[in-house]
Amino acid sequence: MQAQRSPAMVGGGGGGAATAPAPVGMPSQAPLPVRRRCEGTAMGAITLDLRPGLHVGPFTLGMPISDAFAQIEHQPNIYDVVHVKYFDEEPLKSDFVISFPDHGFHLRFDPWSQRLRLIEIYDVKRLQLRYATSLIGGPSTLATFAAVYAIFGPTFPGIYDNERGIYTLFYPGLSFAFPIPSQYTNLFTNGEVAEADLPLEFPDGTTPVTCRVSIYDSSTDSKVGVGSLMNKAAVPALPAGSLYMEEVHAKLGEELWFTTGGQNIPFGASPQDVWTELGRPCGIHQKQVDQMVIHSASDPRPRTTLCGDYFYNYFSRGIDILFDGQTHRIKKFVLHTNFPGHSDFNSYKKCNFVIYDAEAEGTYQPGNVSKNCITPRTKWEQVKEILGDCGRAAIQTQGSMNNPFGSTFVYGYQNIAFEVMKNGYIATVTLFQS
Secondary structure (H helix, E strand, C coil): CCEEEECCCCCCEEEECCCCCCCCCCCCCCCCCCCCCCCCCCCEEEEEEECCEEECCCCCCCHHHHHHHHHHHHCCCCCCEEEEECEEEECCCEEEEEEEECCEEEECCCCCCCCEEEEEEEECCCCCEECCCEECCCCCCCCCHHHHHHHHCCCCCCCEECCCCCEEEEEEEEEEECCHHHHHHHHHHHHHCCCCCCCCCCCCCCCCCCCCCECCCCCCCCCCHHHHHHHHHCCCCCCCCCCCCCCEEEEECCCCCCEEEEEEEEEECCCHHHHHHCCCCCEEEEECECHHHHCCCCCCCCCCCCCCCCCEEHHHCCCEECCCCCCEEEEEEECCCCCCCCEEECCCCCCEEEEECCCCCCCCCCCCCCCCEEECCCCCCHHHHHCCCCCCCCCCCCCCCCCCCCEEEEECCCCCEECCCCCCEEEEEECCCC
């Protein structure tokens, strides 16, 4: 079943009455003002620029979901009613969808890479598109077959879906779906329109009107449309040298290794070492209280004692690095999966980690992931098969007002701790030296 969040974006997105709690090491944000307009009371259709195979308005194919939320927050008066939909029980099995019900379109993100793979306009009367100097759609400009053909020009015959009664016309990175009345299905044969008989006009003089527009990457030459054709939309390739979804290999108790840049950051490294390897952090925040001290028999400090430790936050890499306030050496790494349904969703980009035991050999290669490695795909039951049972979990909660998604569970092993959501997926991994 899909969860739906409206009007607030989840996690760091903000935008409604409830504000998600801040990520580890990040100070709480001030509550955002409540937006008063109700869904369905839009001030009128908006106009967005269309670039087939590239973007609609500010939403570019291949962009990370966090960048899409940033665009939404940048224009709150336009994108003020937003739904976030995902498969709560199995978030990697279905797209993450950001939907704009007042504007009749939504964005589909690949659930693994969390990058935009498909833009769908499902109510063409609610959104007007500008292609070069021409306008199409919206309440005043019907997106008829004749209008589409006049603006975008000749193309090859499309595909007719007999089951749905939909004819889809394709251009590079762009498709238009038209409903065909049952009395005219005889115009179509063998799944394709008969040669030279594009449905520009029906025998009664009418012309079909677009019911759906799809914008997708055209580099694979796939035909993307309604039904099963929707699944053919692929995420565009990342630019050469991109650090997004870079594999981060972690040897328990030893170090992190970044496969694209080749940086090694061991436990005990200094802030200067980290700046040299990863560059300036996105944020630096003091850790006011070590809440887990009470569970440590080796640390006699009271729970309320200010610990002096501090975080380097690399939100764009999905990583926090904790330094000891006395020695100024790394004592912990926190890796974030950025799954929806967690309070930190959209505060970090996803960390594509690969974790294996320090005694493992031959695994320092990108893409070299054995069955005994732990990645963001690994569910809690699989972790227990790899590492064994660790006993009872500590419950982590921030209250229903601060976190509408409920408690998470923290399980500890030697050199590693997992924060696990109720659906069994890992929310964060904390690496340390026992």
